[in-house]
Amino acid sequence: MALYEIKNLKFKYPESETFALDGIDLSVDNGEFLVLCGKSGCGKSTLLRHLKTVLTPHGKRIGEILFSGKPLAEADLRTQTSRIGFVLQNPDNQIVTDKVWHELAFGLESLGIGDAVIRLRVAEMASFFGIQGWYHKSVFELSGGQKQLLNLAAVMTMQPEVLILDEPTSQLDPIAASDFLATIKKINTEIGTTVILSEHRLEEVLREADNVVVMGDGKIIAKDAPAHIGHKLKALKDPMLYAMPTPMRTFLALEESIGESCPVTVREGRDYLARYAGAEGMATEVGYKTNGAGSCHPQRSSDPSPVAVKDVWFRYEKNGEDILRGLTLDVRCGEMFCVVGGNGTGKTTALGVLSGLFKPYRGKVSVLGVDTTKVGSAALFEKGLGVLPQDPQTLFTRSSIRDDLLDMVSHGRHAPSERGFTASPAEVLPEIAELTEITTLLDQHPYDVSGGEQQRAALAKVLLTNPKLLLMDEPTKGMDSFFKRKLAGILRKLRDGGMTVLIVSHDLEFCAQYADRCALFFDGNIVTENAPRAFFSGNSFYTTAANRMSRHIFEEAITAEDVIERCRQAKQR
Amino acid sequence: MRATKLHADAFSGCNPIVNFMYFAFVLGITIFFLHPVLLGISFVSGMVYSIYLNGGKAVKFNLAFLLPLMVAAAVINPAFNHQGVTILTYVRMNPITLESILYGIAAAVMIGSVILWFSCYNAVMTSDKFLYLFGRIIPALSLIISMALRFVPRYKAQIKRITNAQRGIGRDVSSGNVIVRIRSGLSILSILVTWALENAIETADSMKSRGYGLKGRTAYSNFRFDFRDRILVVAMLLFFAGIIASIALHRLSVLYFPAFVINVPDGFVLVAYAEYLIICTLPLMLDIREDLIWRTLRLKIVSSGNKSSNGADV
Known part of the structure; x- marks a missing residue:
C-alpha cells in the first residue's frame, strides 16, 4: 500500500x-x-x-x-x-x-x-x-x-x-x-x-x-x-539533464536508443565506455587536442604575482598544532586558481592568512605586492583585495539588497573613485547587478532570497569594491548545477576583465571545468598544482567522476563534455 | 583513554539525588547542631574527603587558608563573648571564660567543616547534576538552560565570522574613529539579530517537527537511580532519623552557656555517634571499597598479563 x-x-x-x-x-x-x-x-x-x-x-x-x-x-x-x-x-x-x-x-x-x-x-x-x-x-x-x-x-x-x-x-x-x-x-x-x-x-x-x-x-x-x-x-x-551524473550524461549524449538502461555509477559508466570503445574499434590512446574548457588562460607575465606565499607556517596558539606547514603558493595575474582538498587541511586558514586576518609566524606572504605580516586587512583592501566568505549571510548589513549595495558605493570610507571606478555609483550598481543577475532581487531582504541568490548578491557586494584579487571560500556550497554554471560565467567575465580569482573549494567537478590551474591542499601545504587537465588526470582517487570513468580508455578526459567529445571524435574517424 | 575524568570519585558516580541528599544532611547537622563530637566527626571526615577529592591542592588550601581562618574565628569569640561561668582570666577588665573559648572552638570547627564540605560539594555536584535536579522540579527550566548554553557560544562565533567578513570588504570594526567604530559595531549587532531570528525559524521548525509543544513532556537524563542508590538513600534516611531522634529525645545534647554541659556517652548515644560517622564517611567508604576492588583487579590483570607475555616468550 x-x-x-x-x-x-x-x-x-x-x-x-x-x-x-x-x-x-x-x-x-x-x-x-x-x-x-x-x-x-x-x-x-x-x-x-x-x-x-x-x-x-x-x-x-x-x-x-x-x-x-x-x-x-x-x-x-x-x-x-x-x-x-x-x-x-x-x-x-x-x-x-x-x-x-x-x-x-x-x-x-x-x-x-x-x-x-x-x-x-x-x-x-x-x-x-x-x-x-x-x-x-x-x-x-x-x-x-x-x-x-x-x-x-x-x-x-x-x-x-x-x-x-x-x-x-x-x-x-x-x-x-x-x-x-x-x-x-x-x-x-x-x-x-x-x-x-x-x-x-x-x-x-x-x-x-x-x-x-x-x-x-x-x-x-x-x-x-x-x-x-x-x-x-x-x-x-x-535542462535537468545537465544535472544528472556524468555516466548518465555521457550515455545519453552518445546513444540514441531508448530501451537500454542508463549507467548510473562510475563502474557502470566504465563498463559502458569499454563496450562503446570495443564496438567502435576505438584506439585507447586517442590523443586529445586541448580546446575550450579547462584550457590555460594566457598568462600576463608582465604583472607581478598578486599572491606570492613562501614557506609560511601558521598556528592559532603558541602551543597549538601547526595548521599551515611551509605553504608555498604563487597565483598569476588574471587567472582563476582553485585550491581543492579535504576538510580540516587548512584551506580556510590559508585564506585567512592571505586576507590578513591571521599573521604567520614564519615565512613571507605577499598579496598584491603588500607584505601582509606588516599591514592590516584595511591596507590590503585599499590595494584591491576582496574576500567572499563561505557564508554569504555574514556580508549583509541592511534590510534590502539595494541598500546593502548602495552602502558599499556611497557611505564607505573607500569611495569607488579612489579605487579606480570611472563611472558614477548610479551607473556602477546596475551594471554589477546585471552581471551577477540580481537586478530583479534588489528590493528584497537579503535573507529572503535563496542560497544561490544570496551568494550572487554577496558577490555583487564584494565586486562593488572593485577588487583586483578576489578570494572565495566554497562559492558553490549548496548551489545547484545551474547556479554553478551562472557563477562560472560571471567569474569568467571578471577574469577576462583582468581580475585574479582564488577559489578554495571541495567541488572537484566545478574546479575541473572552470579553473585555469588547480592545486591540492593537504596537511597545511600544497602537494601538487597544475592545469586542471593534467592535475585531475594525474590523480587516481581525488578526481572527477568523468576521469575515474574514462581513465582506462582516454588520457586527460576530466569532464563529461571531454568524454563525450572524444568518443564522438573516435567514432568519426 | 579519556582526557577528562567522568567522575571525581565513586560517590560522584551515584545519582545526583543521593549526592544532594548527602550534602544536605551533613551540612544541616554540621551547621545547626554544635555538638563537639559530631563536629569533630564532620570536620575530620570532611577534611579527609576533600583531600581525597582534590589531592595536594586541598592540603595546600587547608593549611594556607582554612587553618588561619579557623584560628581567627576561635580567637575572636572569647575576645568579644564574655558569657559563661568559668572565668579563666581577665584581659583589660574583660573576663575570658572557658565556655566562650569552647564555643569559639566549636564555631571555628563548624565554619571549617562547612567550607570543607562545600569544596567537596563543588567537586561532586557538577553543573549537569544541578541541572538534572532542577529539571526534576521544573522540566522547562532545564531545557531553557540547555538551549541558552547552545545559543550563546553560537552567537559569539557568528559575531566573529561577521567581523572577519566585513573586514574582507573594507569594513574594519577595529579601525577608524569612535563614531565609525560605533557605526560598524551597531551594524554588526543588527545583522546578528536578523541572523539569529532568521535561523531561529528553522530551529523552531526542527523543534515542532520533533513534537515540541505536545502535552506531558518529560525530562530525560543520563543519571540512573539504581539499586545502590536506593540502598544509600534508605541507609542515609535511617541514620539521619536516628540522629534526629536522639537529639529530639535529648539523648544527644550540648549546652555552652552559662556552663558547658554535654550528654553522657551511654549506649544509645554511642549508636548515634556511629550513625553519624557512617553518614560522614559514606563517600570515603565507597571510594576505598572501589579502590580496593581496582587494586585486586589490577593485580589479577598484571599477573595474567605476565603469564600471557611469558607464554608469548616461550
Whole structure:
C-alpha cells in the first residue's frame, strides 16, 4: 500500500500570483527510496514540507494528501511527530540543546516517554549510527557532518516510518556528504524506513534511489527509476539533464536508443565506455587536442604575482598544532586558481592568512605586492583585495539588497573613485547587478532570497569594491548545477576583465571545468598544482567522476563534455 | 583513554539525588547542631574527603587558608563573648571564660567543616547534576538552560565570522574613529539579530517537527537511580532519623552557656555517634571499597598479563 498519496495538489503562497505547487500527483510506497530533484526554487522544499503538517507553509491549497490511506491532516500531532521524521538543510540550526545525548532524547521527551525507554532508544540509535564515542560531547565540538548525522539520529530515535530530508547534504563537504548518504541508505535497506530526499548533488545519491522525481516550476516533469529517468528527460529536452551524473550524461549524449538502461555509477559508466570503445574499434590512446574548457588562460607575465606565499607556517596558539606547514603558493595575474582538498587541511586558514586576518609566524606572504605580516586587512583592501566568505549571510548589513549595495558605493570610507571606478555609483550598481543577475532581487531582504541568490548578491557586494584579487571560500556550497554554471560565467567575465580569482573549494567537478590551474591542499601545504587537465588526470582517487570513468580508455578526459567529445571524435574517424 | 575524568570519585558516580541528599544532611547537622563530637566527626571526615577529592591542592588550601581562618574565628569569640561561668582570666577588665573559648572552638570547627564540605560539594555536584535536579522540579527550566548554553557560544562565533567578513570588504570594526567604530559595531549587532531570528525559524521548525509543544513532556537524563542508590538513600534516611531522634529525645545534647554541659556517652548515644560517622564517611567508604576492588583487579590483570607475555616468550 502506498504510504503517501498526493492527488492533484496545488499550493499558492500568500500574495503570490503563481502556484508554487501546480497539480502534483505522486504516490510513495512503503520502503521506497525516492529522490526529488530540480532547479533551486522549483518547489521541492514546498512539496516536502507538505508531507508533515507542522512544517506546511501557510497559503492557499487545493488537492489531497493521504498518509497511510487517510488524509494527513487527520493524523494528530503526536502520530505525525513519531511516524514522520524530517531533517532540514542546515545542520546547525536544527540542533536545539547543547549536549549530544540531550539532542538525541529531545523528540522522545516531547512524546512524554519515560527515562528507561528513552535510554534504550537513544542507546540503540547511538550504536546504529556509531556515535557512542561522542555521546557525552558538547555539540560545538562536532564537525558539520557529525552535526547532520546527529540531526538524523535525533529523528530516528522516534522510529519514524518515513524519513523526509530536504537537501540534507548541501552544507557538507563531499566526504561527510557521502557518509551521510550511506547512512540514509543503511536506514532504508536495513530498517526498511521509507526515504524521501531532495538533493542537488546527484552523482552520489541517484544510484541509491528506487525512483527519481524531477520537478520544474511546481510540476512533476518526470518520474522513473534512475536508469530510465535520463531517457525521459532527453525526450523532453529538459535542462535537468545537465544535472544528472556524468555516466548518465555521457550515455545519453552518445546513444540514441531508448530501451537500454542508463549507467548510473562510475563502474557502470566504465563498463559502458569499454563496450562503446570495443564496438567502435576505438584506439585507447586517442590523443586529445586541448580546446575550450579547462584550457590555460594566457598568462600576463608582465604583472607581478598578486599572491606570492613562501614557506609560511601558521598556528592559532603558541602551543597549538601547526595548521599551515611551509605553504608555498604563487597565483598569476588574471587567472582563476582553485585550491581543492579535504576538510580540516587548512584551506580556510590559508585564506585567512592571505586576507590578513591571521599573521604567520614564519615565512613571507605577499598579496598584491603588500607584505601582509606588516599591514592590516584595511591596507590590503585599499590595494584591491576582496574576500567572499563561505557564508554569504555574514556580508549583509541592511534590510534590502539595494541598500546593502548602495552602502558599499556611497557611505564607505573607500569611495569607488579612489579605487579606480570611472563611472558614477548610479551607473556602477546596475551594471554589477546585471552581471551577477540580481537586478530583479534588489528590493528584497537579503535573507529572503535563496542560497544561490544570496551568494550572487554577496558577490555583487564584494565586486562593488572593485577588487583586483578576489578570494572565495566554497562559492558553490549548496548551489545547484545551474547556479554553478551562472557563477562560472560571471567569474569568467571578471577574469577576462583582468581580475585574479582564488577559489578554495571541495567541488572537484566545478574546479575541473572552470579553473585555469588547480592545486591540492593537504596537511597545511600544497602537494601538487597544475592545469586542471593534467592535475585531475594525474590523480587516481581525488578526481572527477568523468576521469575515474574514462581513465582506462582516454588520457586527460576530466569532464563529461571531454568524454563525450572524444568518443564522438573516435567514432568519426 | 579519556582526557577528562567522568567522575571525581565513586560517590560522584551515584545519582545526583543521593549526592544532594548527602550534602544536605551533613551540612544541616554540621551547621545547626554544635555538638563537639559530631563536629569533630564532620570536620575530620570532611577534611579527609576533600583531600581525597582534590589531592595536594586541598592540603595546600587547608593549611594556607582554612587553618588561619579557623584560628581567627576561635580567637575572636572569647575576645568579644564574655558569657559563661568559668572565668579563666581577665584581659583589660574583660573576663575570658572557658565556655566562650569552647564555643569559639566549636564555631571555628563548624565554619571549617562547612567550607570543607562545600569544596567537596563543588567537586561532586557538577553543573549537569544541578541541572538534572532542577529539571526534576521544573522540566522547562532545564531545557531553557540547555538551549541558552547552545545559543550563546553560537552567537559569539557568528559575531566573529561577521567581523572577519566585513573586514574582507573594507569594513574594519577595529579601525577608524569612535563614531565609525560605533557605526560598524551597531551594524554588526543588527545583522546578528536578523541572523539569529532568521535561523531561529528553522530551529523552531526542527523543534515542532520533533513534537515540541505536545502535552506531558518529560525530562530525560543520563543519571540512573539504581539499586545502590536506593540502598544509600534508605541507609542515609535511617541514620539521619536516628540522629534526629536522639537529639529530639535529648539523648544527644550540648549546652555552652552559662556552663558547658554535654550528654553522657551511654549506649544509645554511642549508636548515634556511629550513625553519624557512617553518614560522614559514606563517600570515603565507597571510594576505598572501589579502590580496593581496582587494586585486586589490577593485580589479577598484571599477573595474567605476565603469564600471557611469558607464554608469548616461550
